[in-house]
Amino acid sequence: MDNKERFLDRIDNIIHEPARLYILLNLYVIESTDFVFLMKLTGLTDGNLSAHLKRLNAANYIKIHKEFKNNKPNTSISITEEGRKALLDYSAFMRDLFESIP
Amino acid sequence: MNSKETLRTIEKRAYNLSQKHGQFELFSGLVFTGIFSSLILSDFNIKMPLNLLIPIIPVYLAYLVINNFIIKPRMGVVKYGPVRRLKLKRLLIITLIIIVLQLAGLISLKLGFLNQHLNNDLLIASLLSFLFIFTPFALIAYYRDYWPAYLLAITSSFIWPETVLLSNYLDSASCIKYIFLSLGLFFIVLGMIRFIIFLKENPRIRNINQI
Numbered sequence: 640m641d642n643k644e645r646f647l648d649r650i651d652n653i654i655h656e657p658a659r660l661y662i663l664l665n666l667y668v669i670e671s672t673d674f675v676f677l678m679k680l681t682g683l684t685d686g687n688l689s690a691h692l693k694r695l696n697a698a699n700y701i702k703i704h705k706e707f708k709n710n711k712p713n714t715s716i717s718i719t720e721e722g723r724k725a726l727l728d729y730s731a732f733m734r735d736l737f738e739s740i741p
Numbered sequence: 742m743n744s745k746e747t748l749r750t751i752e753k754r755a756y757n758l759s760q761k762h763g764q765f766e767l768f769s770g771l772v773f774t775g776i777f778s779s780l781i782l783s784d785f786n787i788k789m790p791l792n793l794l795i796p797i798i799p800v801y802l803a804y805l806v807i808n809n810f811i812i813k814p815r816m817g818v819v820k821y822g823p824v825r826r827l828k829l830k831r832l833l834i835i836t837l838i839i840i841v842l843q844l845a846g847l848i849s850l851k852l853g854f855l856n857q858h859l860n861n862d863l864l865i866a867s868l869l870s871f872l873f874i875f876t877p878f879a880l881i882a883y884y885r886d887y888w889p890a891y892l893l894a895i896t897s898s899f900i901w902p903e904t905v906l907l908s909n910y911l912d913s914a915s916c917i918k919y920i921f922l923s924l925g926l927f928f929i930v931l932g933m934i935r936f937i938i939f940l941k942e943n944p945r946i947r948n949i950n951q952i
Contacts, residue, residue, distance in 0.1 A: 676817030
């Protein structure tokens with residue numbers, strides 16, 4: 640049980656969720672995007688995307704910049720260095736884990 | 742498939758999503774019909790560069806209006822990453838080199854250096870049109886991962902045989918005019934179809950709960 644807990648601790652739960660992983664992968668390859676484009680890109684609803692972005696932002700994996708353009712709210716989203724590192728660590732961990740499977 | 746290839750697929754998908762609106766085809770089609778109208782205007786003694794600017798300026802303004810008021814509110818905005826920016830920068834440099842080479846070719850023609858060896862105006866004109874359209878669009882297709890540009894490049898490669906065929910019935914100046922018109926109309930129709938599909942698939946988003 641103790642070993643299992645330790646193993647589970649090593650998995651980054653923020654990234655491990657498929658929608659958040661997909662959001663981070665997309666942000667990894669582009670510089671920044673607004674909320675609408677990210678919604679189209681991921682196929683998530685506004686509420687769902689918003690919830691995932693809040694979690695990623697709380698973990699400091701993404702940076703959310705809000706401004707008003709022509710009196711309309713505009714949200715710019717980009718990945719942080721911490722987010723990039725977390726994604727690479729997650730990828731390395733998963734690769735190591737699955738490499739042992741014959 | 743390794744992880745780099747997967748990331749490349751994701752990046753390509755993001756890029757292609759931002760290009761689905763048919764603006765490229767519409768813009769290209771309007772530029773071709775613009776060239777056609779500039780050739781018509783030159784028949785009325787309106788000289789270069791005015792005859793080129795008259796059709797191109799409204800096309801460019803229409804592009805800006807459609808982009809800002811129709812496409813962006815529906816599709817959002819994306820800034821591409823360093824890999825894509827490098828690709829686009831390479832495309833720009835190669836296109837500039839090609840433009841300089843083509844200008845040198847045109848100046849040589851004007852000064853009569855090439856005419857001594859190639860006396861067939863029709864062939865020269867059609868070959869230049871082929872180079873001028875095919876090469877940049879093939880490069881755009883390759884560097885921007887943008888398949889409609891391949892279509893444009895391939896279609897434009899028919900300019901030469903088309904011109905030769907049409908020259909049996911029309912003079913060379915009219916051949917070039919009608920080829921630009923047919924290319925323009927072809928891409929306007931293609932662009933309109935893609936634009937309508939885009940509008941259907943992406944209705945204007947109101948009351949969005951942004952973070």
